[in-house]
Amino acid sequence: MQNPIDFVTRPDASRRRDILILALLFGVLFLQLLGQYPLIDPDETRYAEIPREMLERGDLITPLLNYVLYFEKPVLLYWLNALSFTLFGINEFAARLACALCGLGTVLFSYHLGRELFGRRVGLLSALVLGGCTGFLIQSRMNLTDIPLTFTMTVALGSYILAARDADRPRPGYYYLFYLFAALAVLAKGLIGIVLPGAVIFWHIALTRRWRILKEMRLPTGIILFLAVAAPWFVMVCQRNPDFFNFFFIHEHFERFLTKVHHRYQPFWYFVPILCGFMIPWSFFIPAALRGFWRERSVHGGESRLYLALWAIIIFLFFSKSNSKLPAYILPVYPALAILIAVLFDKALNGDFRPLRRPALAFGWLLVLLGCGSMIYPLVAHRPLVAPIGGLVVGSILLVQGAFSVGSAIRQDPRGLFTGMLLGSVLLFLVAPHFIYPLFVERKSYREPGEIVKKLAGPDAVLVSQGLRQGLSFYSGRRVAIFGGTGEIEFGSKIGDQSAWFLDRTRFLALWDGPRPVYAMILRKYLPELSRDGKASPRILWQSSKHYLVTNR
Template sequence: MQIPLYDRIRPDESRRRDLLILTLVFGLLFLQFLGHSPLIDPDETRYAEIPREMLERGDLITPLLNYVKYFEKPVLLYWLNALSFSMFGIGEFSARLACALSGLGTVLFSYHLGRELFGRRVGLLSALVLGCCTGFLIQSRMNITDIPLTFTMTAALGSYILAAREAERPKAGYYYLFYLFAALAVLAKGLIGMVLPGAVIFWHIVLTRRWRILKEMRLFTGLILFFAVAAPWFVLVCRDNPEFFQFFFIHEHFERFLTTVHHRYQPFWYFIPILFGFMIPWSFFIPAALRGFWRERTLPGGEARLYLALWAIIIFVFFSKSNSKLPAYILPVYPALAILIGALFDKALNGEFRPLRRPALVFGCVLILLGCAAVLYPLVAHGPLVTFVGGSVIGSIFLAQGIVALAAARRRDPRLLLGGLVLGSILLFLAAPQFVFPIFAERKSYREPGEIVKRLASPDAVLVSQGLRQGLSFYAGRRVAIFDGAGEIEFGSKIGDQSAWFLERPAFLALWNGPKPVYAMVQRETLGELKAGSVIPPRILWQSSKHYLVTNR
């Protein structure tokens, strides 16, 4: 196997040193102020409340949300968060720690995979691209299932190609890592943890005609390992909950993919702007990174590029065809694209700047326009998500990054371009949340009212919410009665007698006017009804732009 030039020039640099530096640098970015901001409804609080209830009940098998059965996702993130809560206490930091470490692990594995496939410098560039991708950084610091899925799927797909790459003897250890991480991906988010890696590998074998891989893959012992890891929880949860199989496998997989039952339908092209926006600034270089992957598949390094392209394209198309779409679904394509972009910049550093020039020019022009728009946005928008100061800071970063990109394109300087992209991305990641998140949290977080209830409510008090608000359960540490719709826990609300916890409007008013202390999260119009029609006038304890926390005491 040819040793890359950069590795021959710097033989003293070790993999261990690279990993240590990357861990320190990106560990700071992924973990800094992780518990500073409140958890956001509904996703972050959902995946914190379920493990909190698991620990409270001493049951790590059956997931409950607001104390009713919740079977939409498998158990891996719940277990990771329960472990984090046990070690560090229940709070925002421990709720986000597993995802942040998963994001960091994805960056480190991308370095390892890029280095093994293309050489040390590509590995470092791959880690820089992924770790300085603002959208990936921000989402990795959120408590969502897609981040552990991204890490486990990256490790699975990467382990496969490291075992099966051409001109190398098959490496059984990497094949077994593939089966292990594919099983963990199933525990992270269900059957896609098996289906998507299987589809990528199938097309890799078909297009390269390397059928002998099927003999090398240790299918028999590998599948034993896969099922030994993935199957036990599914067996136990089905044993304890007969309704799990139909809901999880039929409703949550086949109906979610084939129908609009989850009301998340978006057009086929939905993920194109999502990928462009979330992978800024690197998204401008995706077409150049993918160009020629089929034509050059027989050249040195061509099979690895083909495989990475298949990885990104198949997963992207799969979710684009699905009738259920959310922005985080395509996170598993980011590592493959990051390595391809890293390889593109490596060529530029070796003197082949031409493929970067046009994307750099387009990027510079677009960023200058975005900078101007960010400055003007708070002045013209109704209810903007950022203040004028915030818009000016974010806009200034865009403008500076755009100007540097244009200068680098004119001078054909890949180091200046790379430095501008990395520094601008880090500054944007550090600055943007400080200005955007407080306004966003005011609309989507229930930490303050939950803590008020936890501090004031007596054990016999009833906490009620107009619609499901997971943050109330998590921060108050108690069950919430719901009126005006059960939302995503409708399935669990129909199992057993839940009539005392899922109320019609008359039942809520009767409870409010009864002898028990009641704390209620209501919308503005409902507050007016309580003031006008109830025997006990509401006392306001907290309010946001849309909701009020009131009590009858």
């Protein structure tokens, strides 16, 4: 196999050829076996079920989840998935395709941005760093709103600096690209699509004292373009649903950020270990990549490094301050950090290896320890999460990658270090999910019970779930009656008469003992109670470690 660094350092400067090679290389990684595993509750099935219901109803404006109003997110991913379902059918591959393509697009644009700011080699290294980041690869292959947000925000923020970096020659085309993709970012995840880029741009202008950029940004026509793209859906959904404005803008933005109403509170430092773990193997080089960005802002390339640092730091701090936190929220910082890390390795390839030595040694020895621990863990744990063969395979990859990193650091070999980290990360991405993902499938996938219901249940049957299980709706293709808590569709459950679909214990037992066939997803601990209190003895059709699918027939 050819060393990736040999390709990076070639004198050939063909942009089109670079993009084609990167698209083929990472296209395989992002798209291979995309539909192999079932969708995971709650996020993946939620963002598949909403567009499925949109297509079923022929309404692409008002989002419904389990056939009740659901206003927590804007519409971009729903539309992308609806298009994918139309082209490829309603299946796992189609449900994940849009996000995988957005992940691939983020890698390719990172190449373009890195090349424009620092040259071809940094551009290629940027793409390899981001595309070789295990956490970014895995999350981009999941059906999450944060992936389209990351792509659109990356293009928006990147377009701004490409337009503004040359004070003597502003590039208006990139400004308009900024407004377009900022609008798409708003459609991807709401006001943060413009608030966060706006904060980064403000601090860039303020710290560089380049206030004339405000005159160059084509603000009047740019705002018109932004509103022309972002506003129509919000206007139409508000017209059809008067409750949308208050719930989406007040409850889902201000209350989510300022309060703990969503029960996703984590401490301020929550994203530090998340970033370190999800951006492996490159996370150990983040401090060195950020070092000196302010002090060196006036040297060649210094303003671009300052901007990328502001991009990463402001977004990271914003989500750290928020009272609602999930691991995928900080994905938009990855492209900026990838380019900064690429600049660090570019300097090492030019002979300055010193900033890499300590983090490479620390990273390498940590991987050696993790590799040994991964091999031992299944043999000594009482109920291990992975089988011994899985621990052996994953541990071996980590051990070899760690030893290679230590050796490269001692030899001060940036080519060997980069190549070993990249290939080890890609190999880990290809191998580890086959041992780890089945655990999530067993606990958080409802494909099998949903397909059982779809096969056995007639039109008069009722599907009931103890708590919201969104995969049941998606895989059965029908509405689910809920008892034991409304979950995240509490808002929709209060709009209109939903009494037939949100049940208390008494009404569920009455339905269970009635004349209609009932298929119920219940917690395992509830089975004795149902057997005792229900007249019809429950027949088990499917079971997992947490649930039973039972029927009264």
